[in-house]
Amino acid sequence: MYTWNRYKVKYSNELTAYKLLSIPLLIWGIFFVFALFRAFSISLTDWNLLKEASFIGATNYKDILMDSETLNIIKNTVIWTLFIAIGHNIIGLCMAYMLNDIPKGEKVFRALLYWPVLVSLIVGAEMIKYIFNPSPFGFMNSILIKLGLEPLAWYQDPKIALMSLIVFPMITGFGIKMLIYQAGLKGIPKTIYEAAKLDGATPWQQFTKISFPLLKPVVILNFVMSTIEGFRVLAPMQLVTNGGPIKSTETVVLSIYKHGFVKNNMGYASALAFVLFGIILMITIVQLRLQGEDISYE
Amino acid sequence: MNNKIRVRHIIFYIFLSVYSFIQIFPFYLKVVNSLQSKDFVPVLGQFYLWPEKINFGNYAVAWKTANLGRGYLNSLIYVTLYTAISAIIIVIVGYVIAKKKFKGRKFVFIVLISTMMVPGEILFIPNYLFLRDINWLNTFAALIVPGLVNTFGIFLAKQFFMTIPDSILESAHIDGASELRIIRNIIFPLSGPVIATYFIITYTNMWNEYIWPKIVLTQSKLYPVQLSLHTFEPTFKTQYDEILKSAGMIVTLIPVIIVFLIFQKKFVEGISLTGNK
Secondary structure: OHHHHHHHHHHHHHHHHHHHHHHHHHHHHHHHHHHHHHHHHHHOEOOOOOOOOOEOOOHHHHHHHHOHHHHHHHHHHHHHHHHHHHHHHHHHHHHHHHHHHOOOOHHHHHHHHHHHHHOOHHHHHHHHHHHOOOOOOOHHHHHHHHOOOOOOOHHHOOOOHHHHHHHHHHHHOOHHHHHHHHHHHHOOOHHHHHHHHHOOOOHHHHHHHHHHHHOHHHHHHHHHHHHHHHHOOOHHHHHHHOOOOOOOOOOHHHHHHHHHHHOOOHHHHHHHHHHHHHHHHHHHHHHHHHHOOOOOOO | OHHHHHHHHHHHHHHHHHHHHHHHHHHHHHHHHHOOOOOOOOOOOOOOOOOOOOOOHHHHHHHHHOOHHHHHHHHHHHHHHHHHHHHHHHHHHHHHHHHOOOOOHHHHHHHHHHHHHOOOHHHHHHHHHHHHHOOOOOOHHHHHHHHOOOHHHHHHHHHHHHOOOHHHHHHHHHOOOOHHHHHHHHHHHHOHHHHHHHHHHHHHHHHHOOHHHHHHOOOHHHOOHHHHHHHHOOOOOOHHHHHHHHHHHHHHHHHHHHHHHHOHHHHHHHHHHHOOO
């Protein structure tokens, strides 16, 4: 009798769990699992919305590998990612360290430094258009004219277009990294610093010999996050330059968007999206490898 | 030694002030620009730290031309609905995964979390096609339903429920309370903090969303406020269009800034807890 009851309780428990999960899992199944399979099957066809899709195997993937355009979009995406990842992490860590160190005003400075992250991508793109405006009335051009220099064409000049898009997001968008570094730094036990102080360690030594090594897992996590975000960049390119001039700011996701929703090349766009997925998967695997050797405080 | 610390703090304050200034200044110039008068003509190489003639009327004109009222209402409806419904889902899923012992619990969690690794761009095309097939393009449902199972939120909720002692739930079970009642009377009241964190972060993210609405909406009367800003991009732009655009931009920023200022602490907690936005 007792075991029967327990069985019933356990069984009903499992049933309610599945019942409660059923609707969320259904939604997730349709818009994630089913979508993922559909995307993959589309990527094996030459579908362009106009004619019937026909199976062409891995041709799209082969085309992507052979296309010289692929190298260009990956190069642009990697440049963007490197600048953003390095910039956000260095600035974020420095600001986090200073915020944790100062006796007063942490909250105010934190709010001022964090807030550009709240700005929508559309407004962010508008700010790039304003700061690096190619007209002589733009922000940077005004400075150049004040200094007696010639105004530049910024994002309309293929040579410096990509850099013009990178600078503003790089120096303003580090807020999330900063918060994570702050939490990481606060998680390091104070006793370690006190012991180091007794041994006569300077603040710089404390930072390089204690904070930074113990922060390594956080640094890796932040770098991987920035890299993944970086590879998925779309807004600045789409809204400011639309990939131009002469494709100097075309990136992977912009290319996916253009192939899919402008040229209606659904097959090619899906294949390109899977290539992006592969790249992101590789980055994540590298991260897991790096994080394998975990550091403890003892 | 004490003097050294003071010098270090002063240097840090200078750095933080300069850097904070960099974060604010370009936006400040946009605010100034949004207040310039209609016949304002900029002088070459000149910065305007204060409007020549303050003209708040620009905001009214911008509001009207871009139909920002409509955009605001659309954003408010769809962002609120999305955040509220997905909040219910993440609490229930987070609770079930954290507290229910059932076969496949670990599997469900790992599979759901691995969703985070797949770039959303892969799902654009199949989800667009699916919504087109069921005739959901140009509806709010197309904006709300696909992302309802928010894995970031589930992670947040699961972490939270792990900290709640089983004894609270067990006593309710012994009293014979039904599962739905437990969820309604115990789980939801308990999850106040996690819902607040989730709400604030998700609300601002969704408010700023533009690419998915751009894909599934073609009728401008359904546009969220972010897409309404496109109105200020006529083919031949005048100085006044620029001023109106500045005003429109500031208007879309206001709700997010207010939410952030009020709930700064929750923001910080949520982000440093999950390492995610």
